[in-house]
Each structure stands twice: as structure tokens, then as C-alpha cells.
Amino acid sequence: VYAPTWLGMLAGLLGAVAVVSFGFAWAMRIRRRPKDPVVAAYNKFSRKLAKAGFVREPTEGAKSFAERSAQGVPAQRASIHTITDIYNELRYGEGSKTLLLKFQKLVKEFELSKHSAT
Structure with a gap:
């Protein structure tokens, strides 16, 4: 039976936050209006x-x-x-x-x- 450690869970959580943040930033970059x-x-x-x-x-x-x-x-x-x-x-x-x-x-x-x- 696998027992996750706090360090492993923290690393997974930080990785997930990083992926979501990167995806959000990428989507916002694409959606920017062209400069007037x-x-x-x-x-x-x-x-x-x-x-x-x-x-x-x-x-x-x-x-x-x-x-x-x-x-x-x-x-x-x-x-x-x-x-x-x-x-x-x-x-x-x-x-x-x-x-x-x-x-x-x-x-x-x-x-x-x-x-x-x-």
C-alpha cells in the first residue's frame, strides 16, 4: 500500500498549480485584443x-x-x-x-x- 508523504503531496500540488497557472497565462496571451x-x-x-x-x-x-x-x-x-x-x-x-x-x-x-x- 502506497502512503503519500507530505512532501510528495506538496510537490504534486505545486506542480498542478504551476500547470494551471501556465495554462491560464497562455490563454490570456492568446485572447488579448490587438493593439489599437x-x-x-x-x-x-x-x-x-x-x-x-x-x-x-x-x-x-x-x-x-x-x-x-x-x-x-x-x-x-x-x-x-x-x-x-x-x-x-x-x-x-x-x-x-x-x-x-x-x-x-x-x-x-x-x-x-x-x-x-x-
Whole structure:
């Protein structure tokens, strides 16, 4: 007759918990929604501005952030506002695939150095 030891039962229990946890984590990874391309592009734009010293505050809206950033870089004012206006249209309006592609292109081409800030 087999008499399980506490150590054996503990090892079995930990193994079962590990298998269930791994399975749950794997299932959650598969079920994740794909990242919103509009938000992904806007976050990239925000990171570019942050590298130049313009960090978006957690409660700051896109328009306020654009205005504050544009004041610091008058030469890029038009680009900053264009990107922000398109972002708002895509995020909250009737955006199209064509507009999304334009938005992604503008964000990709947007360049701003620390020396640009005045």
C-alpha cells in the first residue's frame, strides 16, 4: 500500500498549480485584443515629443498637450496640430483607413530634436 508523504503531496500540488497557472497565462496571451493602431501611433508621437523634453501629463488631453508642445517648438506647430487633429478624428470621429495611413505616415516622418525646443 502506497502512503503519500507530505512532501510528495506538496510537490504534486505545486506542480498542478504551476500547470494551471501556465495554462491560464497562455490563454490570456492568446485572447488579448490587438493593439489599437491609432493609439499605438499616437503613443509613438508622444514619445518623440518626450525625447525633446515635452512630456504629456497623465490627465492632459491631446489638444492641450499639442498646444503646450507647439508653443515650445514654433517651427513644428503645424505638424503637431495636424497630427493631433487627425488623432482626434480617428479616435473620436469618423476616421477612415486612408486617414489612418496618413496619420501613421505623418507620425513616422515627424522628427524633433532636443535642440529644436526653444
